[in-house]
Amino acid sequence: MKTIAAILAAAGVAAVSLVATETTASAACRADYACMYSASNYTGLKREDFNSRTNWGQITYNGSSIALYRGDGSQLNVSSMENRDPNSYIAVYYNSGYRGACFRIRPNGSVPNFQTIPLSIGGDANDRMNSHQFNPTNCTGTIYG
Template structure:
């Protein structure tokens, strides 16, 4: 946690010192180094959340700008559809249920998933618009992705 907090403060101070504006439309948004970014649409578009912590329940966090919750129930089109893991030394485990439970998959260190519709967490259920929590680390037994 200290590493994540320090990295976030350093990145913010660097941007402030350089005179870079922090606000940007979601389609032009770049994920912060050492964080994970959650997007409501494929190809890292739509609503977004840039996060430096593991989150046990996506329904309790919102996208930036006061947007809706990151998870609003299965198959909601505003739920997460693409994820960018900018942490160079930690995988991100993504779970179907809150509390880091249920079917899951991992995103490689410094990896990404452009379209979660191509990942099946069971034989019939896609990850797209259905996942509900993420944890930094290798806590999931599912497959690891980077595409």
Template structure:
């Protein structure tokens, strides 16, 4: 990639977008993983992760130091999510350590906007704090995706 950029600079080509460099941020969610996004419709900052996470406040978006959960009302909290595991549901919890109200995302399912998710304590947008593959304690949560 550096060699291509050097050649373009040498011949005086300005304003050229290198598709491969941009594509990394927009890459598809990895098979068997969960992907969390800071904006609705799978946009913004992204975390591509193959593990259950008990506290989003201790996990950062890929390539950043920005946590998935930064406190209620933060614009950078997770707002959309994909479940690319074709065999497992993923539960998303209001509290850390897989506790509190929750909802589930079906295998290969997606939730494009957490504002559309309703929990007994209010909406889920910008307030969710952990997720777990194959949940055993979220069997009554609404299923999305």
């Protein structure tokens, strides 16, 4: 199993970014926020977000310059997620702009491993998803968490 440090080194990312984000990832996900992680079981790099995001390729993990989505299959893409909003479902979409295959995470729910989420287009959600939306209006995908 590759370590995050090895993956970052292969990607040419300075270790300083890793130190800043590993500390953040160990902190609990705050109430009312969505937290996305680069590894399963809520580990690795972390992004804590209060808003819906149309394109994960345009936002980065806390304290780093590493985007949440770097192309299908990147080991640094989101692999687990927590929804700490007690009142809202969160939809996670395959494409930017809240489009394509999707699944939902129930209020105060979480998905420890996107690899366990099958997509309607085939394959699983691990390292492939690209946007999320609180209170989704167009996702009828399976509810998890």
